[in-house]
Amino acid sequence: MNGHFASVGADPSVQDFEHGVQVIDDQKEFNSHLNEYLRQVHVAETGFNYHLISVFGSQSTGKSTLLNNLFGTHFSVMSESERRQTTKGIWLSKNKKEANMAQNILVMDVEGTDGRERGEDQDFERKSALFALATSEVLIVNIWETQVGLYNGANMGLLKTVFEVNLQLFLKDKQSNLRSLLFFVIRDHLGVTPLAALRNTLVQDLAKIWSSISKPQGLENSRIEDYFDFAFAALPHKILQADKFTTEVQKLATRFTSGHRTGNSGDHEFQGGVFLPEYHRRIPADGFSIYAEGVWDQIVNNKDLDLPTQQELLAQFRCDEISREVLVGFDQAIVPLEEKQAESTRTGRPAVLTDLGTTGNDARTQCLKAFETQASRYHKGVYTRKRQDLESKIDSRLKTLYLAHLTAVHKSGIASFSDAVSAAVKAGQKSGASYEFAEIVAEEKAKTLDFFKTEAQSLAIQGIPWTNFKPQYDIFEKELDDVSGKLRKEEMRRLATRVERWVKSRLGDAVGLEFNKLGSGRAGGGAPEEGEQPSEKDLWDRVWNVFVDIVREAQSRFTERAKSFEATQEEVDVGLWRLRRKSWVALREKIEEEVMEGNILLKLRENFEDKFRYDDAGVPRIWSPADDIEGIYTRARESTLTLIPLLSRFRLAATYASPDLPGWIGPQPRGAEAGDEEDLVPIGGVDEEDGKSLEEEMTVLSETKRQDLVVRFKKTADGVYVEAKRSAIGGVAQ
Ligand code: GDP
Ligand code: MG
Numbered sequence: 001m002n003g004h005f006a007s008v009g010a011d012p013s014v015q016d017f018e019h020g021v022q023v024i025d026d027q028k029e030f031n032s033h034l035n036e037y038l039r040q041v042h043v044a045e046t047g048f049n050y051h052l053i054s055v056f057g058s059q060s061t062g063k064s065t066l067l068n069n070l071f072g073t074h075f076s077v078m079s080e081s082e083r084r085q086t087t088k089g090i091w092l093s094k095n096k097k098e099a100n101m102a103q104n105i106l107v108m109d110v111e112g113t114d115g116r117e118r119g120e121d122q123d124f125e126r127k128s129a130l131f132a133l134a135t136s137e138v139l140i141v142n143i144w145e146t147q148v149g150l151y152n153g154a155n156m157g158l159l160k161t162v163f164e165v166n167l168q169l170f171l172k173d174k175q176s177n178l179r180s181l182l183f184f185v186i187r188d189h190l191g192v193t194p195l196a197a198l199r200n201t202l203v204q205d206l207a208k209i210w211s212s213i214s215k216p217q218g219l220e221n222s223r224i225e226d227y228f229d230f231a232f233a234a235l236p237h238k239i240l241q242a243d244k245f246t247t248e249v250q251k252l253a254t255r256f257t258s259g260h261r262t263g264n265s266g267d268h269e270f271q272g273g274v275f276l277p278e279y280h281r282r283i284p285a286d287g288f289s290i291y292a293e294g295v296w297d298q299i300v301n302n303k304d305l306d307l308p309t310q311q312e313l314l315a316q317f318r319c320d321e322i323s324r325e326v327l328v329g330f331d332q333a334i335v336p337l338e339e340k341q342a343e344s345t346r347t348g349r350p351a352v353l354t355d356l357g358t359t360g361n362d363a364r365t366q367c368l369k370a371f372e373t374q375a376s377r378y379h380k381g382v383y384t385r386k387r388q389d390l391e392s393k394i395d396s397r398l399k400t401l402y403l404a405h406l407t408a409v410h411k412s413g414i415a416s417f418s419d420a421v422s423a424a425v426k427a428g429q430k431s432g433a434s435y436e437f438a439e440i441v442a443e444e445k446a447k448t449l450d451f452f453k454t455e456a457q458s459l460a461i462q463g464i465p466w467t468n469f470k471p472q473y474d475i476f477e478k479e480l481d482d483v484s485g486k487l488r489k490e491e492m493r494r495l496a497t498r499v500e501r502w503v504k505s506r507l508g509d510a511v512g513l514e515f516n517k518l519g520s521g522r523a524g525g526g527a528p529e530e531g532e533q534p535s536e537k538d539l540w541d542r543v544w545n546v547f548v549d550i551v552r553e554a555q556s557r558f559t560e561r562a563k564s565f566e567a568t569q570e571e572v573d574v575g576l577w578r579l580r581r582k583s584w585v586a587l588r589e590k591i592e593e594e595v596m597e598g599n600i601l602l603k604l605r606e607n608f609e610d611k612f613r614y615d616d617a618g619v620p621r622i623w624s625p626a627d628d629i630e631g632i633y634t635r636a637r638e639s640t641l642t643l644i645p646l647l648s649r650f651r652l653a654a655t656y657a658s659p660d661l662p663g664w665i666g667p668q669p670r671g672a673e674a675g676d677e678e679d680l681v682p683i684g685g686v687d688e689e690d691g692k693s694l695e696e697e698m699t700v701l702s703e704t705k706r707q708d709l710v711v712r713f714k715k716t717a718d719g720v721y722v723e724a725k726r727s728a729i730g731g732v733a734q
Contacts, residue, residue: 017041019074020093023108023292024128030296034092035289041094043104046285047377050104051275053256054132056158057142062187062238066142067107069249070256072096075109088124090131101256102275104285108132122161127299129158130165134295134307135288137279138181138256145189145234149201160209166227171216172306179278181229185252189234199232206230231255231274283311284377287318315379319371319386323393326370330394333363334401341404350408353401357458360398364461367394399466402459406472409455414479417448421487437491437565441484452476488565492575495561499579503554504586510546511587514539515594518643519606536607536643538653543591548664551583570671578680580665585681588697595647595700597709604640604713609720611636623728633721637714644709648701658698662686 021037024030038044055063064075073093088111095105110128132139141159150156162182170176186198210224233252236244259272270276283291291314298305337353337360344351371390375383421444428435456469518536555576562572594600612633614620623629650658665686668677685694701709 019076020091020107020109022089023092024090024131024296026088028124028127028300030293030300032293034292035286037092038285038289043094043106044286044288046104048280048282048284050106050285050288051102051138051256052106052108052136052281053138053140054108054110054136055140055142056110056129056132056162057140058147058158061142061144063140063142064109064111065238066140066185066187066235066249067093067109069246070097070253071105071107073107073109090128095256097253100254102258102273105256108136125158126161126165129162130168130299130305131292131296133162133166133169133180134299134305134310135281135283135292136180137276137281138183138274140183140185142185142187144187145193145198148186148198149205156205156209159206160213163210163224164213167213167216167219167222169305169307170219170222170227172304173308176307177278178281178307179227179229179276181231181274181276181279183231183233183274186232186234188237191236195232195234198234202232203230229270229276231270282377283314284318284374286374287314287378290314290317312379312382315375315382316386318378319375319382322371322375323386323390326367326374326390327393329370330363330367333359334397337401338397341401344408345404350412351405353405355458356401356405357460360401360459361461364394364398395464395466402467402469403472405459406452406456406469409452410472410476410479413448413452413476414483417444417480418483418487420444420447421484425487425491437488441487441565445480445484448480449473449477488567489571491565492562492567492571495558496575496579496582499554499558500582500586502557503550503579503583504590506550506554507547507583507586507590510550511543511590511594514542514546515603518603520610536646539646540650540659541653543587544650544652544659547583547587551580554579554583568671570669573669574671577666577669578677581680581683581686584661584665584683591650591700597712600647600709601712601716604643604709605716605720607643608636608640608713608717611639612717612720612724623724625728627728629721629724629728633717633724637717637721640717641710641713644701644706644713648699648706650698650700658694661694661697 017037017040021034022031023034035044043050055067057063060078064077067073067075068077071093073096075091075093091109091111093107093109095101095107110132139162166180169178184199184202186195189195189198206224215222233255235248235252238245255273256275257273258275258277259270261276261278262271291310294310294313295305295307298310337356340351340353368387368391371387375386421440424440424444425435425437428440452473456473459467459469461467518539558575558579559572562575567575621627621632652659661683662685665683682692684692684697686697
């Protein structure tokens, strides 16, 4: 197997990398399997901890042989017997001899660079030189001792090319601190001329070459030391001095370690090995393949190679790639939660996302950390931008998740608050013991706020402003207050109902009592003075006073209780206003009941009978034919008849006018909400728009009813009279 092509086996994805990987083939095609190789030899994950060396030199000068001996690689070597030309291309292999050397050395064997020796055009030579310079820290220049000093020799032409293309690299980026080491390895060193002398000759030649090349604008005064450091080594003849060759190669190998400069730049003084930090191209190993491909693409298409741009492009590509990779882990943690939430939105059942904060924050931290570890090695500006992109991508998803979660927490918090308050009130009512509504509300509110706060705080991420959910907390608290307000209002209604019931029952007794007094012709107690009407006249005064007293007591009960659960003054005012209205209506109903036909007729009859059948001293009369039955009858009847106009209208004796009902009820208080008056019966003279006057409101018996009552009462009285008359005669007969 000649090993020039990485052979493709039965499985095309499995590459045979025995001879390394052919980065560029003889058709100038870039090999997309490079990264696969780097992964296989575990360089891809090393970050910046790798090195790259290229070798240059004329054809068949033993370059591949040198590399294989130095690094244990298997680059193909021209067979001693055939001596056939090797094909062009660039091979790459990892150092296989790690002992006493830097870790992760990658070696590029640039074949067929020396085009002029073969009479070919220098296209590939220039291109591969440019590629090597753009990527390698150290360029080994392999040269026979006999070639040293041959200024016009082939390898000098090669160096000229190297210098020229190097300057091309600086055209776009004049501030670049790109440096490389040119490491001359002099082969078949006889030992007659000491290395120091050879070195001097070479340095002079290099200076000559440098001065001979035409420098681009802006770089006319640049010096060779601005770009290159130099190192030298000599090796004996491999075949003639095989043992010595081997020991010298082993010695040389030890120089491929890290080192640092001791003098100023250009002083060629180093300590340690040849790998100075400043030579490193700072391409993270996992991006090397992409970078190399981009660089080669520019070179092969004869575009001006602009390494900073290539590095930015690489950074963009890799940062995006890394972003996608780290998002996979994030998705694994977050997608199930997102699905659960979407499901709950569909079904309307709140999703229980336990440990959302921990899960979300961990996923976020891990994702960003993983991104940082890998991507921060790339171009700083691009990295920073892409990190922000990633962060906002992650955060917008977490934000959606978190806010939806808080919305669910909000909803369930409100519901459980409302339920808890209602349950506590119900329990309080059932127990019969007095319960403090305000305390219940305050307690449940504190509990619910605490619940919300705990949830919100579990989602907080330090230093991330959007995870401060204070606005959501405030909204939640406000809605709790709104709900409290509603519950308090319900509680007020319940209280109002209780108080109204109490008023009704008190009115029933008290007003009933006043009307019952009508049944006695001597209402007011005691025997009336001669000529004085019984106190029937102030019936309405008494009714009104009793009414006002009852309502006053009810109002103070209501106020006291309402204040105890922290109702606002406005709410209390509305409640009292409603209470007064309802009480009035209750009074009206009670009066209505009292003056119902049968009831009132009965009372008038009793009133009349009392006057007719008892004398002024309250002694029952025994009628005798001598009595002025007719006269007594007429007086009693007329006296009772005066009650009918009195009863017909609610009027106070002193003013002979209706009580100031509108004034007593008062105007609808400010703060009464729409609907507060919805269930109220309109009251004449109070509710203007109702069209009913106060006069009508105060009318107890209509004109018709009144006349009807007069007629019926007279008939009843007549009946009593006839009976009395009869009993007088009967008494005589006895
Ligand atoms: P490359 O074309 O520069 O890679 O050279 P190769 O490594 O393929 O070797 C070319 C020929 O030179 C082979 O026949 C080797 O045996 C021979 N060769 C290798 N190393 C040495 C050396 O140190 N001295 C001499 N004189 N020949 C060598
Ligand atoms: Mg070779």
